[in-house]
Amino acid sequence: xxxxxxxxxxxxxxxxxxxxxxxxxxxxxxxxxxxxxxxxxxxxxxxxxxxxxxxxxxxxxxxxxxxxxxxxxxxxxxxxxxxxxxxxxxxxxxxxxxxxxxxxxxxxxxxxxxxxxxxxxxxxxxxxxxxxxxxxxxxxxxxxxxxxxxxxxxxxxxxxxxxxxxxxxxxxxxxxxxxxxxxxxxxxxxxxxxxxxxxxxxxxxxxxxxxxxxxxxxxxxxxxxxxxxxxxxxxxxxxxxxxxxxxxxxxxxxxxxxxxxxxxxxxxxxxxxxxxxxxxxxxxxxxxxxxxxxxxxxxxxxxxxxxxxxxxxxxxxxxxxxxxxxxxxxxxxxxxxxxxxxxxxxxxxxxxxxxxxxxxxxxxxxxxxxxxxxxxxxxxxxxxxxxxxxxxxxxxxxxxxxxxxxxxxxxxxxxxxxxxxxxxxxxxxxxxxxxxxxx
RNA sequence: GGAGAGAUGGCCGAGUGGUCGAAGGCGCUCCCCUGCUAAGGGAGUAUAGGCACAAAAAGCUUAUCGAGGGUUCGAAUCCCUCUCUCUCCGCCA
Numbered sequence: 001x002x003x004x005x006x007x008x009x010x011x012x013x014x015x016x017x018x019x020x021x022x023x024x025x026x027x028x029x030x031x032x033x034x035x036x037x038x039x040x041x042x043x044x045x046x047x048x049x050x051x052x053x054x055x056x057x058x059x060x061x062x063x064x065x066x067x068x069x070x071x072x073x074x075x076x077x078x079x080x081x082x083x084x085x086x087x088x089x090x091x092x093x094x095x096x097x098x099x100x101x102x103x104x105x106x107x108x109x110x111x112x113x114x115x116x117x118x119x120x121x122x123x124x125x126x127x128x129x130x131x132x133x134x135x136x137x138x139x140x141x142x143x144x145x146x147x148x149x150x151x152x153x154x155x156x157x158x159x160x161x162x163x164x165x166x167x168x169x170x171x172x173x174x175x176x177x178x179x180x181x182x183x184x185x186x187x188x189x190x191x192x193x194x195x196x197x198x199x200x201x202x203x204x205x206x207x208x209x210x211x212x213x214x215x216x217x218x219x220x221x222x223x224x225x226x227x228x229x230x231x232x233x234x235x236x237x238x239x240x241x242x243x244x245x246x247x248x249x250x251x252x253x254x255x256x257x258x259x260x261x262x263x264x265x266x267x268x269x270x271x272x273x274x275x276x277x278x279x280x281x282x283x284x285x286x287x288x289x290x291x292x293x294x295x296x297x298x299x300x301x302x303x304x305x306x307x308x309x310x311x312x313x314x315x316x317x318x319x320x321x322x323x324x325x326x327x328x329x330x331x332x333x334x335x336x337x338x339x340x341x342x343x344x345x346x347x348x349x350x351x352x353x354x355x356x357x358x359x360x361x362x363x364x365x366x367x368x369x370x371x372x373x374x375x376x377x378x379x380x381x382x383x384x385x386x387x388x389x390x391x392x393x394x395x396x397x398x399x400x401x402x403x404x405x406x407x408x409x410x411x412x413x414x415x416x417x418x419x420x421x422x423x424x425x426x427x428x429x430x431x432x433x434x435x436x437x438x439x
Numbered sequence: 440g441g442a443g444a445g446a447u448g449g450c451c452g453a454g455u456g457g458u459c460g461a462a463g464g465c466g467c468u469c470c471c472c473u474g475c476u477a478a479g480g481g482a483g484u485a486u487a488g489g490c491a492c493a494a495a496a497a498g499c500u501u502a503u504c505g506a507g508g509g510u511u512c513g514a515a516u517c518c519c520u521c522u523c524u525c526u527c528c529g530c531c532a
């Protein structure tokens with residue numbers, strides 16, 4: 001959420017900045033609402049002040065045992081007018097709030113201007129894509145070839161865009177998550193957290209998924225789909241939601257900053273509207289695992305923290321020996337809550353392309369304002385925090401990258417050195433009688 | 440799921456219709472005193488808005504005692520609904 005003060009005092013600038021990210025701010029509607037708000041609020045508060053003063057007088061008079069009918073008459077007519085004014089004010093404020101909640105964050109000055117992902121700017125690359133002297137397969141063929149990846153059965157269980165992994169592949173998936181968690185907690189100073197996978201609407205409002213992106217979420221009702229009323233819970237689309245909301249309505253002591261949390265969770269996305277893209281394989285699923293990094297920081301430190309955050313995510317790819325590049329997203333490609341975003345894209349030989357595996361964003365005070373997440377600042381006053389989040393990394397896509405980059409001519413896959421410890425020393429996934437064995 | 444108790448400021452805790460944004464304590468900040476320390480004395484110490492102003496300060500004003508609604512001239516206090524916490528019972532991984 002943007003600062004309404006900023007809209008009142010510098011609307012033109014805000015409109016211009018939002019235009020850069022392709023958002024048309026309804027300035028006229030805002031100005032009209034704001035003018036009305038001002039009028040009604042003044043009027044309402046005037047009436048309230050009258051009432052309060054009269055009530056006080058009544059109280060004082062009664063205490064002295066005086067007759068109060070005169071004052072009572074004086075105040076009697078206020079009731080209806082006040083009620084009406086209050087209702088009107090509520091409505092106008094609600095409309096304003098609704099408008100405010102649907103406005104995306106302003107891009108940071110350093111963000112390149114552009115319409116879509118073709119205007120993202122490459123910052124750096126790491127590693128050399130490996131040369132293969134055999135015909136390479138994509139991860140689907142590799143996984144199915146091993147007898148360890150089974151989309152058909154997953155479809156039977158749930159439908160499209162779900163996956164079933166078995167044996168060494170399921171274990172490799174787990175190993176990746178463990179490895180990421182261990183690295184971030186032991187080397188990067190994050191506190192491991194276990195969080196709810198079902199969250200309230202308030203939490204989703206806080207991080208910006210609601211009210212605008214309800215279509216992308218899965219909703220859950222206790223007692224089944226035909227239960228009446230609004231959904232009680234939503235499945236988390238990312239651990240960013242529960243982790244960041246830990247500080248909602250809190251005032252964090254200055255000396256507790258920065259807070260750095262990591263959590264491994266499943267993520268659930270309906271991805272409405274993206275059908276037809278990445279229909280094959282593990283790239284785009286309704287359910288996937290992710291290790292999420294969140295920083296809650298002092299506003300002066302958030303861009304410093306963003307660089308660290310990206311570095312921590314990169315470290316995982318480096319240790320796994322997976323080539324990648326880091327992109328700064330342009331204004332038109334950034335997410336709703338972000339002021340600046342770096343994407344990390346890993347090299348996928350099966351697609352002969354770099355594909356997003358991590359997205360690291362500084363949301364500045366955008367989420368904090370929605371959440372009323374504050375810290376007690378140097379002058380003793382509460383001030384809004386800055387929040388950042390980033391994948392460190394998307395586990396499913398990392399698995400894809402490992403399969404494709406570490407594939408061998410005979411269809412086997414070499415287990416990266418750093419993961420063997422988590423695989424009981426196993427150094428290769430290969431097909432076997434056992435793997436091929438039915439369900 | 441059943442029965443009961445509760446939710447007040449950074450924390451503890453008083454307050455059952457009026458001058459209460461809220462006693463008292465703790466903590467914190469500043470000052471005084473004390474040759475260090477400890478003890479003592481004094482003052483201050485919620486948040487978010489609005490108005491006005493070029494802006495800040497001061498000022499005026501509104502809201503907030505878990506949330507929402509209601510009764511009333513007036514609600515922390517009375518009524519209703521909800522949420523959460525705790526205790527006991529049941530069930531359950």
